Amino acid sequence: MKARVRAAWVIMAAVIALSLAGHIWVHRATERTILQLEDLAACARSGDYKKAGQKALETAEDFDKCAHGLEMFMRREAVAEISVSLHGLSAYANRESLYDLCSEADKTIRQLRLLEHMYCTLF
Amino acid sequence: MALLLLRTFIVYFLIILAMRLMGKKQLGELQPSELVSTILISNLASISIESPEMPILSSLVPVFVIVSLEILLSALCMKSRRAEQILSGSPRIIVQNGKLDQAQMRDLRFTADDLLEALRSKDIFELSDVELAVVETNGSVSVKKKFAAETPTNGDLKLPASASEPPSLPVVVNGHIIHDHLRRCGVNEHWLAACCKRMGCPVTEIYLLLCNKKKKLTLIRKERA
Structure with a gap:
């Protein structure tokens, strides 16, 4: 019985550690991507479309790097949806599509906030 | 996939x-x-x-x-x-001295049919044979029969202990020797090998070999497919 109780405490500690790690991982990944998106939208508004396009590609690549980690904790389709949205942003990095770029960036930010909300809120 | x-x-x-x-x-x-x-x-x-x-x-x-x-x-x-x-509740007495405690039964939502079914599963067909019936926390019913309805034990019949057979343990199952059971029966592999030789059946041909502390063996050979 003592060995089982010890194993139960170890499992409980491991599960709590995993949940906390997941919490931190999801929070960091979403916050970093949101900051990058806000940055690229600011670049586009200031007229630096080339930099905005570059930042859009960087953001998508960075997100893809942490997507596998996120998929351990989140629904895969939710993560894939955001990745698809991020990869489409660079196409709007020009004067004619400024409104679309900002609106797509806002939409992706909302998706990211929802992703974090889905993982981190109790009810 | x-x-x-x-x-x-x-x-x-x-x-x-x-x-x-x-x-x-x-x-x-x-x-x-x-x-x-x-x-x-x-x-x-x-x-x-x-x-x-x-x-x-x-x-x-x-x-x-x-x-x-x-x-x-x-x-x-x-x-x-x-x-x-x-977490688990506590056991409840529903029959005492052959008398049903209907309040307890209502509280447990235990019908008379449920009780009779539980008694029948214990080979009790008369409620009057029951001295005590308890609904355990896992939902099973434990029953103590009245003295007159109890089955006499070997002790009651004063049978000698030497008449009882010690329980048999499987020492070979499907050609595999269970060393722990051999030890418990007070024998070893050499004894088993000698017995197998005497019975004309190698260990690999044994489906089940039971042995008890009196070294009484029961052999079932593997059937040819």
């Missing part, structure tokens, strides 16, 4: 590990908390098998949380009588 197969393997073996951790009690009659965890585990285990879009952790984490809670609550129940009563 390969992913689904792999996920099923992982979930299957981890659930076996979880059930082993919870112990044998989980496989027999269940206490309320054990029943809840068993139902939850079976449902949670199917999530990651049925839904490939869900991360495997979404079913494994809750399964292992339930397993650890189950073990920790069992440990708590062993230390605290109050916790045990809250």
